[in-house]
Amino acid sequence: MSEQPTSGPGGASDPLLDYAPLHPVQRDYSSGGPVQYCGYCGAPLDPFFYFCLRCATPYKQMETVTGIVRPAPLSDGQRVQRMAPHTWTVFWTYAWVLIGCAVVTIPWELQSGPSPVLYFVSTLAVLVTTVIFACIHWRPLAAQLKSSGFLKWEAWAGVAALVPLLLVNLAIHVGVKQFAPQAASDPAEGLPLYVGVVVFCLFPAVTEEIAFRGLVQYWLDVSLTPMKALLLGSAMFAGLHFSIISFPYLFCVGVVLALVRRRTGSLYPGILIHFLHNLVVIALFPLI
Numbered sequence: 001m002s003e004q005p006t007s008g009p010g011g012a013s014d015p016l017l018d019y020a021p022l023h024p025v026q027r028d029y030s031s032g033g034p035v036q037y038c039g040y041c042g043a044p045l046d047p048f049f050y051f052c053l054r055c056a057t058p059y060k061q062m063e064t065v066t067g068i069v070r071p072a073p074l075s076d077g078q079r080v081q082r083m084a085p086h087t088w089t090v091f092w093t094y095a096w097v098l099i100g101c102a103v104v105t106i107p108w109e110l111q112s113g114p115s116p117v118l119y120f121v122s123t124l125a126v127l128v129t130t131v132i133f134a135c136i137h138w139r140p141l142a143a144q145l146k147s148s149g150f151l152k153w154e155a156w157a158g159v160a161a162l163v164p165l166l167l168v169n170l171a172i173h174v175g176v177k178q179f180a181p182q183a184a185s186d187p188a189e190g191l192p193l194y195v196g197v198v199v200f201c202l203f204p205a206v207t208e209e210i211a212f213r214g215l216v217q218y219w220l221d222v223s224l225t226p227m228k229a230l231l232l233g234s235a236m237f238a239g240l241h242f243s244i245i246s247f248p249y250l251f252c253v254g255v256v257l258a259l260v261r262r263r264t265g266s267l268y269p270g271i272l273i274h275f276l277h278n279l280v281v282i283a284l285f286p287l288i
Helices: 076-083 087-111 117-137 138-144 152-161 164-179 191-221 225-238 247-264 268-287
Strands: 026-028 035-037
Touching: 026 087, 035 076, 035 191, 076 087, 076 225, 087 117, 117 191, 138 191, 152 164, 152 247, 152 268, 164 247, 164 268, 191 225, 191 247, 191 268, 247 268
Parallel strands: none
Antiparallel strands: 026 035
8 A cells, every 4th residue: 555645746636735734654664763754755754843854744733843932921111112102202292391391481480480481381382282292193082082971970970089189189288388388379379360260270171181191091091901001191190290299199180080081981071170170279279
């Protein structure tokens, strides 16, 4: 009986030969032990290769020779860099814009003392930066602006969360005012109410929610686990306010805003919460 397969290079080929390993034929012609031969062309097989060196027909699984190669797991930083490469670009752009505004307004602050000039300049710079990034990355923002999000209970839970947050903020404000009065000065002092509302409430609510929740938090959510994305995004939000005293509080505010955006899928509830928070701070806190 022939040990060659019924199909060969010149005959009707078996389609399985191209996809499955062909079992070799074992023959023992010497006292050195059994030798394996290709079941297709009959050539002796080298055990260091998973295919026949003459006809390239596989006779065993490739992994038995090479081992299973698995990619190394990515670190969190590598995942963000690969899946959301614009995250750090947006973050550091805002950081340098705010630092640049502070440097530019230092002479004015030294000459005339604390004034709302820095806030006007930084608000305008952040607004321009946000418009630029919104035009570049409009696709994720468009998806988050399609629905209002107010039909979900999480939106109103976020509004209710303002009560304990503002009470904590008030306690911090009173403590700072008592021990460091200059640090607790009101930047909107002396300005008409409508100007303060626009500069300190409306613009920050819109620009910061678009930048942090609409872009940065959105990208972190698709590249990290939900908890890591929540913590990192909130820390980035608090860090860009450049206030060591307010960092824990602003971190908690960032957590609430991020959760509301995640649960509602919309930016509008976060914008409202942010606006109301700042409005209470500039309108009521100076009276205390």
